[in-house]
Amino acid sequence: MRNMSVVDRTRTGVSATSPEPDSGATAAPPKPNAFECKRVEVYYGQKRGLNGVSLDIGKGEVTALIGPSGCGKSTFIRCLNRMNDPIPGCRVVGSILLDGMDVNAPDVDPVELRARVGMVFQKPNPFPKSVWENVAYGPRIHGLANSKAELDEVVERSLRRAALFDEVKDRLHEPGTSLSGGQQQRLCIARALAVDPEVILMDEPCSALDPIATAKIEELIDELSGNYTIVIVTHSMQQAARVSDMTAFFHLGDLVETGPTDTIFTTPRDERTEGYITGRFG
């Protein structure tokens, strides 16, 4: 469980109007949301993959999406930066607001959106280029740096934020693919950080990594939270418990329950949530 002082854990993700427990006159104002999603449905052709999910994602918080395979958690996270767009026959209904902006509006450029909402995948996928080029690529195509010196600066800063710089500073011009699996994943995180995103989406970022590399990514998530909003899909419930502030449980395309992670893992409200997290047949 993460440090309580980092973020307000009393906020519930289901609805902005949920009463806060023990909120007296001294209660802090509600934290702003990075994403506000209302009745999001996703169709693959005629088949519905997500049945009207409403979920707010708090700014600077780590939100974990958990649930069995095929429950819709990956489908949902991919809606947040329009990664479902290229899938033929895929249609997204409902509203997804990023800082009040409708991400599905026709005038929104998905490339710009993905610079604000970066993504890290299950399998590390560095470009077949040098470590330096992997990180410099984004800032260069988005015009975030004007000179080689500026790019050098961005590359170093991003690698430092991804807790990788010290390990690769003498190997910046070796191929990204020559790094270890855990280093490659942190390189992908550095690549996402290089374009200065607000949100980082992580789709099972540790499932191909060993426990030590996993711990390094989890430590990194902890360090990045606060400055970045992080949404992580994970099959490891212990990982969700360790890294997240809020947890959302998906089942058969429904958002079953969401709340502070410590509540979900000690006293969940829904029987399906309890069945899943305790390892019972649902």
Add this chain to the structure above:
Amino acid sequence: MAQHIVKAFDEQLNSLDAKIAEMGGLAESMLADACDALSKRDAELAAEVVTGDRKLDQLEEEVNDIAMRLLALRQPTAGDLRAVLAALKISSDLERAGDLAKNVAKRAITIAKAPPVTPLIGIVNMGALVQGRIKTAIDAFVARDAKLAMDVWSSDEEVDQLHTSLFRELLTYMMEDPRNITPCAHLLFVAKNIERIGDHITNVAERIVFLVRGKLPERERHKEDDSSYTEVRPFKKEN
């Protein structure tokens, strides 16, 4: 709740329940035997209770072992986590209850050596009442019945009332004849020990409510033990 996908997880949780039930049964029979030994002035039975306490201590150790293994190897969550935490706490309350029953038995041996002074019906009734509460609490634990646990939780008042009246009664006997002081002083402790067992069972009931509902009983429990404030003044002799 459905069964775990991993069957060994269920088996370990069930073994925890079985140990707690066994501890409850043992604590209950220790208290019953101690009260029996007291009323029948049976020092032999009392001595059996004293040695029987070792078994209860051993069971508590076993509960700790199983719970530690469950926490380390299964990382229980939600209801499973609360079951392990409840078992840890309940076992230590039951172990304390056994210690107190043992103390009743030890005093029963001493009291059996002194001439009989007072009718012991009050203490025996109190013992029977607490014994019934242990049994109901364990039933509530096994059945995960929060309502039944709440009944146990609220029923401590009666024990407290009995304790207060016994306290007053024993003080009166002591004032009547100083030769009563030794047995009555022991009986005061016997009554206090039984009352303390009642308190531990109240804790057990609270843990069961937490286990089932995920939160402790909300209202304040009404307390009736006024023995701390009780005084009995001797009659002034008129000249």
